[in-house]
Amino acid sequence: MLALAGYPLGLEFLFLDPSPDACAAALGQHLCADYSDPGALARLCASAQVVTFEFENVPLAVAERVAARLPLHPGPLALRTGQDRLAEKKLFQRLKIPVPPFRPVDRREALDAALEAIGLPALLKTRRLGYDGKGQAVLHQREDLDQAWQAVRGQPSILERKVIFERELSCLAVRAGDGAVRYYQVVENTHRGGILRRSLPRADDPLQRRAEEYTGRVLEALSYVGVLAFEFFVVDGELLGNEIAPRVHNSGHWSIEGAETSQFENHLRAITGLPLGNTATRSVCAMFNCIDEAPPLAALAALAGVHPHLYGKLPKPGRKLGHITVTAADPAELEQRLTNLKAVAPELFP
Amino acid sequence: MLALAGYPLGLEFLFLDPSPDACAAALGQHLCADYSDPGALARLCASAQVVTFEFENVPLAVAERVAARLPLHPGPLALRTGQDRLAEKKLFQRLKIPVPPFRPVDRREALDAALEAIGLPALLKTRRLGYDGKGQAVLHQREDLDQAWQAVRGQPSILERKVIFERELSCLAVRAGDGAVRYYQVVENTHRGGILRRSLPRADDPLQRRAEEYTGRVLEALSYVGVLAFEFFVVDGELLGNEIAPRVHNSGHWSIEGAETSQFENHLRAITGLPLGNTATRSVCAMFNCIDEAPPLAALAALAGVHPHLYGKLPKPGRKLGHITVTAADPAELEQRLTNLKAVAPELFP
Numbered sequence: 001m002l003a004l005a006g007y008p009l010g011l012e013f014l015f016l017d018p019s020p021d022a023c024a025a026a027l028g029q030h031l032c033a034d035y036s037d038p039g040a041l042a043r044l045c046a047s048a049q050v051v052t053f054e055f056e057n058v059p060l061a062v063a064e065r066v067a068a069r070l071p072l073h074p075g076p077l078a079l080r081t082g083q084d085r086l087a088e089k090k091l092f093q094r095l096k097i098p099v100p101p102f103r104p105v106d107r108r109e110a111l112d113a114a115l116e117a118i119g120l121p122a123l124l125k126t127r128r129l130g131y132d133g134k135g136q137a138v139l140h141q142r143e144d145l146d147q148a149w150q151a152v153r154g155q156p157s158i159l160e161r162k163v164i165f166e167r168e169l170s171c172l173a174v175r176a177g178d179g180a181v182r183y184y185q186v187v188e189n190t191h192r193g194g195i196l197r198r199s200l201p202r203a204d205d206p207l208q209r210r211a212e213e214y215t216g217r218v219l220e221a222l223s224y225v226g227v228l229a230f231e232f233f234v235v236d237g238e239l240l241g242n243e244i245a246p247r248v249h250n251s252g253h254w255s256i257e258g259a260e261t262s263q264f265e266n267h268l269r270a271i272t273g274l275p276l277g278n279t280a281t282r283s284v285c286a287m288f289n290c291i292d293e294a295p296p297l298a299a300l301a302a303l304a305g306v307h308p309h310l311y312g313k314l315p316k317p318g319r320k321l322g323h324i325t326v327t328a329a330d331p332a333e334l335e336q337r338l339t340n341l342k343a344v345a346p347e348l349f350p
Numbered sequence: 351m352l353a354l355a356g357y358p359l360g361l362e363f364l365f366l367d368p369s370p371d372a373c374a375a376a377l378g379q380h381l382c383a384d385y386s387d388p389g390a391l392a393r394l395c396a397s398a399q400v401v402t403f404e405f406e407n408v409p410l411a412v413a414e415r416v417a418a419r420l421p422l423h424p425g426p427l428a429l430r431t432g433q434d435r436l437a438e439k440k441l442f443q444r445l446k447i448p449v450p451p452f453r454p455v456d457r458r459e460a461l462d463a464a465l466e467a468i469g470l471p472a473l474l475k476t477r478r479l480g481y482d483g484k485g486q487a488v489l490h491q492r493e494d495l496d497q498a499w500q501a502v503r504g505q506p507s508i509l510e511r512k513v514i515f516e517r518e519l520s521c522l523a524v525r526a527g528d529g530a531v532r533y534y535q536v537v538e539n540t541h542r543g544g545i546l547r548r549s550l551p552r553a554d555d556p557l558q559r560r561a562e563e564y565t566g567r568v569l570e571a572l573s574y575v576g577v578l579a580f581e582f583f584v585v586d587g588e589l590l591g592n593e594i595a596p597r598v599h600n601s602g603h604w605s606i607e608g609a610e611t612s613q614f615e616n617h618l619r620a621i622t623g624l625p626l627g628n629t630a631t632r633s634v635c636a637m638f639n640c641i642d643e644a645p646p647l648a649a650l651a652a653l654a655g656v657h658p659h660l661y662g663k664l665p666k667p668g669r670k671l672g673h674i675t676v677t678a679a680d681p682a683e684l685e686q687r688l689t690n691l692k693a694v695a696p697e698l699f700p
Contacts, residue, residue: 004354004357008354009647010660010662027376274651278654282633282677297624298624304628
C-alpha cells in the first residue's frame with residue numbers, strides 16, 4: 001500500500017523481504033533475503049535514498065546499520081521503543097501519559113510479586129516480538145501463573161493489569177522532519193482473538209484532543225519522522241496508553257478512501273521531505289479486516305461504497321488477507337451500507 | 351493507473367509495451383517488444399486471462415489475433431471504430447447522433463469538392479493514428495488546401511467543418527459484459543495546442559442526460575465492455591459527436607479521487623466480469639494536465655486538496671508528464687484551492 005501510494009509521487013521502490021511470496025514483490029524490485037543478509041543490505045543501501053519499514057520486528061541491529069549509511073525513518077530509537085513493551089510503557093510514564101499498572105517480569109520468581117502488586121485479572125505479555133495477540137496470556141486466578149509463564153516461554157515480559165475498557169481508540173499521526181505534525185481523526189477499534197477486526201474513524205470524538213496531545217508527546221520524544229499509531233484504552237472516559245506502532249497501521253487503512261491524504265502517502269511525504277498532506281476526513285467510513293478468508297469479491301463489488309483491498313496473500317489461519325473500507329456521505333448512509341455488507345459478509349462483523 | 355487500481359482487486363499485470371522506459375514496467379512484468387512481435391504475443395496470451403489496451407493505436411491485426419485466443423475488452427470492433435475517424439462519424443450518423451458536417455477525402459483531387467460541400471473554416475484530419483492534435487490541419491481559406499494536404503501527408507482523411515463551439519464535453523461510461531452501464535458526470539474540457547489541459551466534472555449539467563443517451567447508443571452498437579469516452583462539441587446548446595476513445599481516458603482521471611469508483615477500477619471490473627462500481631461523484635474537483643514539465647512536487651504537496659500524479663516519464667515537448675486533481679467539499683472551497691494552485695503553477699491553467 002505504500003508503493004501504491006508512492007508511484008503517483010514519482011517514487012521508486014525496492015523491497016527487502018525474506019518471504020518469496022512477499023506481496024509487495026509485484027510492485028518493485030524484491031530483494032528476497034533475510035533482513036540481516038549483508039549482501040542484500042549493501043544493495044539496499046546502494047540503491048535507496050531513504051529507507052523505511054512497515055513491520056516493527058525488523059532486527060534493531062539491521063536498522064542501526066542502515067541508519068548509519070542513509071536516512072532511515074522512523075529511526076532506530078523509535079524502532080527500539082516500539083519493539084519493547086517495557087520501553088514503551090516507561091516512555092509513556094516519563095511523558096505523563098497514564099498507563100495501566102504494570103511490572104517488568106524477567107524471571108518466573110518475579111511473577112508472584114508482580115501479580116501481588118498488579119492484581120487480577122492481569123495480562124502477561126512478552127516484551128518483544130508480540131503482535132496480533134501473540135506472546136500474551138491472560139491471568140484470571142493465581143493458578144494461571146505457571147501456564148502463563150509457559151505461554152510466554154519464559155521470555156522477558158511485563159505483567160499488566162487487564163483493564164475493563166469502554167473503548168479502544170487509536171490515534172494516527174504523521175510528523176515531518178521539520179517537526180510539523182498532522183493528526184487523523186481518532187479511530188475506534190474492535191479486536192477479536194487479539195486481531196483487529198473493525199476500525200471506525202470518529203468525528204468529534206471527545207477524546208480527540210487528548211489523544212493528539214499524548215501522541216504529540218511521543219512523536220517529539222522520539223524525534224519521529226513518518227506515520228505513528230498510538231493505541232489507547234478508554235477507562236472511565238480517560239485514555240490509558242497501551243502501545244505504539246512505529247509505522248503505518250492497520251487502524252489507518254480507512255484513510256485511503258476516507259481522508260484527503262492517506263496514511264501511506266503521508267508517511268512517504270514525511271520520509272522523503274515533502275510537505276505533509278491534509279489529514280481531513282473526506283467521508284464517513286468504516287474499515288473491516290478480512291481474516292482467514294476474504295468474502296467473494298463479486299459480492300463485495302456489487303455493493304455501493306464498499307472498497308475491497310486484497311493483499312494477494314495465501315490464506316493461513318489468523319492471517320489478514322485484505323481489508324474492506326465502506327464510505328458514505330453521512331452516518332445514515334453508512335449505516336445502510338454496513339447493513340448491506342453484513343448481509344453478504346456477516347463474518348466480518350465483530 | 352490501471353495497475354494501481356487493480357492490485358487491491360487481487361489482479362496481476364503483464365504489460366506489452368515497445369518502449370524500454372514504459373512507466374508501467376515498475377508495476378508488473380514488462381514484455382518489451384513490438385505489439386506485433388509473435389513471441390511476445392504468445393507469452394501474453396499464455397499468461398493472461400483477459401487482455402485490454404489503454405492506447406488505441408495498437409494495430410488492429412494484433413488485437414484480432416489476441417481476441418481469437420482469449421477475451422480482449424474492448425473488442426476489435428470497438429478498436430477498429432476508434433482508430434478510424436470516418437468509421438466513427440459513420441457510426442454516429444447511423445445512431446442518429448448529430449455530427450459536424452464532414453466528407454471523406456482519399457485523394458488530393460477530392461479535397462476541393464469536399465471543401466465546397468463543408469465550407470470554411472474546416473479541419474482536415476487523418477482518418478488514422480491521430481491524437482493530441484497530431485495529424486490535423488486547419489483551413490481558413492481556399493489557399494490552405496495544398497498545405498493542409500501536405501500536413502496530413504496525403505493519407506486518407508476527413509474534412510470536417512470547424513465548428514465554433516461553446517464548450518467541449520466528454521462523457522465517460524463503463525459497460526459490463528452483461529450489458530449494465532454506468533455513467534460518470536460529464537466533464538467540461540479545455541484543450542490548448544490540441545492537447546487536453548483541464549477537465550472539470552460538471553454536477554447537474556443540462557446536457558448530462560443527452561450525453562448519456564448518445565454514449566449508451568455507441569456502447570450498445572459496439573457490444574462494448576470496459577470504459578469508453580465520448581467527446582462532444584456543444585454548439586447552440588446541443589451536442590455534436592466529435593470522437594470516441596475506446597479506453598480509459600485523460601478526461602476521466604479526476605475519478606481517482608473524485609468518484610466513488612475510479613474509471614480505472616471500473617474498467618478492470620468490467621473486463622474481469624465483476625459488478626460495476628458506483629460512479630457517483632465524491633467531491634467537487636478539477637483536473638489539470640502537466641505538459642512539457644511538472645510543477646515542483648514540494649510546492650504542490652503543500653496545498654490542501656491538491657493530488658499530484660506523476661507518470662515517471664522523461665520530459666519531451668508536448669508530453670503529458672502527469673496530472674493534478676484538486677478536490678474540495680464545495681465549489682467555493684474548490685475556487686479557493688484553484689487560486690492557491692494557480693499561484694504556484696500558473697502554467698497549468700489554460
